[in-house]
Amino acid sequence: MDGRDECLGWEDHLLRERQGSFLLAFLDQDWEALADQAQALRRQAFHLEQMYAGYRRLREEFQEAHPLFRQELDRMADSADSLYAAGQWAGEMGRFRRLMAAAVERVLDRDTGAGGAGGRYRQLLEEVSELSRLADRLHEGVGVQYAFDSGQGQLCLTARDLRALLFLSFEYLVSQGYALGRCLNCGRYFVPFSVNTCYCDRPVGEGRICKTAAAKVNYTKKLRQDQARSLYAKQNNTYQMRVRRSPERYPEEEYRLWRQQAKELLAATERGELSWEEFQRKMELPRRRGGEERDVWNGK
Numbered sequence: 001m002d003g004r005d006e007c008l009g010w011e012d013h014l015l016r017e018r019q020g021s022f023l024l025a026f027l028d029q030d031w032e033a034l035a036d037q038a039q040a041l042r043r044q045a046f047h048l049e050q051m052y053a054g055y056r057r058l059r060e061e062f063q064e065a066h067p068l069f070r071q072e073l074d075r076m077a078d079s080a081d082s083l084y085a086a087g088q089w090a091g092e093m094g095r096f097r098r099l100m101a102a103a104v105e106r107v108l109d110r111d112t113g114a115g116g117a118g119g120r121y122r123q124l125l126e127e128v129s130e131l132s133r134l135a136d137r138l139h140e141g142v143g144v145q146y147a148f149d150s151g152q153g154q155l156c157l158t159a160r161d162l163r164a165l166l167f168l169s170f171e172y173l174v175s176q177g178y179a180l181g182r183c184l185n186c187g188r189y190f191v192p193f194s195v196n197t198c199y200c201d202r203p204v205g206e207g208r209i210c211k212t213a214a215a216k217v218n219y220t221k222k223l224r225q226d227q228a229r230s231l232y233a234k235q236n237n238t239y240q241m242r243v244r245r246s247p248e249r250y251p252e253e254e255y256r257l258w259r260q261q262a263k264e265l266l267a268a269t270e271r272g273e274l275s276w277e278e279f280q281r282k283m284e285l286p287r288r289r290g291g292e293e294r295d296v297w298n299g300k
Contacts, residue, residue: 008165009158014147020191023169025066031094038087055082110179117174138164185210228269235283
């Protein structure tokens with residue numbers, strides 16, 4: 001491993017990619033859903049041909065997964081019961097994911113708090129015996145291979161168990177002092193190579209990623225906030241002028257009540273709890289006609 005890249009090897013496959021990509025892809029995958037789907041397809045298969053068809057369907061829906069996960073699933077194609085094997089594997093990976101997700105949250109989450117990741121990791125191993133035993137067992141099957149890529153050499157960590165590679169990726173992030181952030185758009189972990197980075201690069205449809213999608217949402221939100229504040233200031237100034245000019249028709253006590261309610265509406269609009277149209281309607285000023293007040297505030 002070197003810098004911001006990681007090189008991982010599984011059987012005859014070497015994969016070099018951005019540091020932490022393999023671990024994050026693992027955490028993103030819904031392994032329980034995959035296991036349930038494999039079991040459902042297996043129950044629907046009444047003979048061997050249907051079982052293979054079900055396995056192919058499962059494999060096609062797994063196209064977007066990480067390459068190493070797809071390769072592991074491909075190994076089960078020739079199994080006597082490929083759907084059973086896939087379900088068992090997904091269930092095991094799901095259990096391992098829960099363990100690793102808890103470790104990541106406690107050790108690598110940049111909002112965890114004071115103290116180094118290394119110290120938090122040592123404490124975690126002392127407290128969670130299951131994780132400590134698993135770490136020892138996974139470390140036994142790890143190797144190192146030197147690989148060349150575009151004229152440059154790099155050490156690659158290899159293992160026959162994908163869980164070992166996942167654990168190594170996690171430990172390398174710990175050793176290098178990386179901290180994972182949660183994307184403010186999708187809520188999933190990513191490796192922020194800047195303390196000011198709040199959004200990840202995951203695709204969110206229509207050719208956009210979280211960064212660009214969030215930028216558009218933030219722009220729209222700011223525009224709505226600016227419009228709401230402008231309307232509040234305009235209505236507040238108008239009401240104040242009426243109170244000064246005609247205090248007998250517009251008592252100051254009623255103005256103060258209106259201003260407090262208007263501030264609450266403004267805050268709700270800025271939080272996105274109230275639409276711009278609704279805010280406009282509720283911000284209409286009370287009118288006095290023929291000595292009677294029309295309570296527009298409450299829609300009467």
